[in-house]
Amino acid sequence: MAKRKKGLRRSESCVDKALTYLQKGQTDDASYLMITGANRYSERIMRAIYPYPASDAAVVVWSLRNLADQIEKNNPTSKGLIDFLAENMHGPDMVEQQRFRTSSKLQVSGANGGEKDEG
Numbered sequence: 256m257a258k259r260k261k262g263l264r265r266s267e268s269c270v271d272k273a274l275t276y277l278q279k280g281q282t283d284d285a286s287y288l289m290i291t292g293a294n295r296y297s298e299r300i301m302r303a304i305y306p307y308p309a310s311d312a313a314v315v316v317w318s319l320r321n322l323a324d325q326i327e328k329n330n331p332t333s334k335g336l337i338d339f340l341a342e343n344m345h346g347p348d349m350v351e352q353q354r355f356r357t358s359s360k361l362q363v364s365g366a367n368g369g370e371k372d373e374g
Contacts, residue, residue, distance in 0.1 A: 270292070293340075
């Protein structure tokens, strides 16, 4: 079993490490590393773009899709793994809060539908 406390080092490839575990027959550890890697990249991307105005959601989605297409185009050998991941793994769910102004107060609306004042 992989040491789950440490996870991946910052510059370590989750795919390379997962392949090492697969070669040893440790499929649970390989799956864990792939999920850890997906979560790591998703969290880093969300930190970079959040908060964004709700009215810009379409631009954010288009930009991320364009970026993903360019990464795939520049790394053609990853196509097989991309297809496998798309068929066999569910990406991490995103929970976000939308911020909007009403009069002089900042309202925060979370995924649970509740609102609270910040201001």
